[in-house]
């Protein structure tokens with residue numbers, strides 16, 4: 001198919017894409033014309049084991065031949081086992097599965113409503129407040145979009161769901177000012193992914209945890225992009241030494257197969273009663289098999305430890321490369337394999353120039369080039385990416401003014 005003819009049959013929701021990919025293997029991907037690229041986007045933090053990891057492929061094939069789907073009206077033992085594995089990482093609590101990041105956040109928003117309603121003595125209909133951070137991205141469904149501050153996401157869809165407020169990113173005093181008696185929950189990304197890889201500091205995270213504790217407010221963390229070992233810890237918030245009340249997970253959880261999940265601390269897990277929520281596909285045997293394979297490989301190949309070490313040196317080397325072009329690069333941000341260069345020139349042009357030299361990265365936050373290698377990207381692949389970035393920056397002249 002000619003990709004310039006794209007809009008004939010597809011709603012033009014996405015800009016006409018520049019390339020169509022045909023196959024992938026590990027950190028590499030090939031387009032339909034046979035050109036090879038190093039994929040340091042991982043489908044925006046999804047293909048965390050790289051493309052077609054043999055263990056993942058084998059687990060998915062085996063499960064597909066055995067049982068793909070079963071309604072949640074019946075027991076899905078692989079779902080319970082997956083929940084057990086994930087609660088071992090998050091802490092004492094319980095899980096509910098869905099299909100995507102936005103859906104996971106929708107479930108958290110419903111959890112907050114149930115919690116707030118309980119807090120208000122069961123008075124349904126009362127506006128219950130959820131405080132997010134400016135610049136956060138929580139998804140495109142109605143609730144998740146309402147919890148997202150950016151006008152680019154919200155524009156055209158007013159009126160949005162009521163009860164959402166936005167604190168200044170990484171400013172504890174701003175959160176404190178918004179938490180009142182109607183507030184049921186804080187919902188934030190510990191590291192903003194779409195927002196340009198901006199980290200909430202550990203001190204602010206701890207401060208928000210304390211405020212929530214003092215005021216009986218749920219702390220709900222959106223780990224959809226920054227979780228699943230991407231920062232060198234299973235959950236990014238672990239660096240702050242806190243435990244949230246609820247977590248949203250998706251993206252890397254299925255390694256490319258759609259699955260999302262929420263974890264809810266044991267003390268609040270019973271807010272959902274039979275029938276409070278539901279999903280046809282969420283946590284299907286096939287999705288769970290994919291997620292088990294992801295966890296198996298992360299554990300067997302010690303990917304968390306590797307990302308911590310390799311990510312730290314990748315960032316230092318990226319800073320060295322970036323320092324050669326202070327006219328182009330403002331700063332390098334991020335942790336582990338969730339990195340970004342914030343640019344003084346249009347980031348889309350840099351992303352295109354990198355792709356022309358064989359490196360796939362993705363724009364973020366309006367000014368940043370986001371770099372998300374698969375968790376098993378090795379030193380050689382990182383060196384190759386750095387060389388492409390170096391060459392691209394050293395020869396770059398902006399086409400348009402920033």
Ligand SMILES: Cc1ncc(COP(=O)(O)O)c(C=O)c1O
Nearest residue numbers: 100101102137138139193224225
């Ligand atoms: C932090 C965060 N939350 C939620 C979402 C929405 O996830 P999905 O696109 O799977 O609905 C994303 C997607 O980029 C995300 O980065």
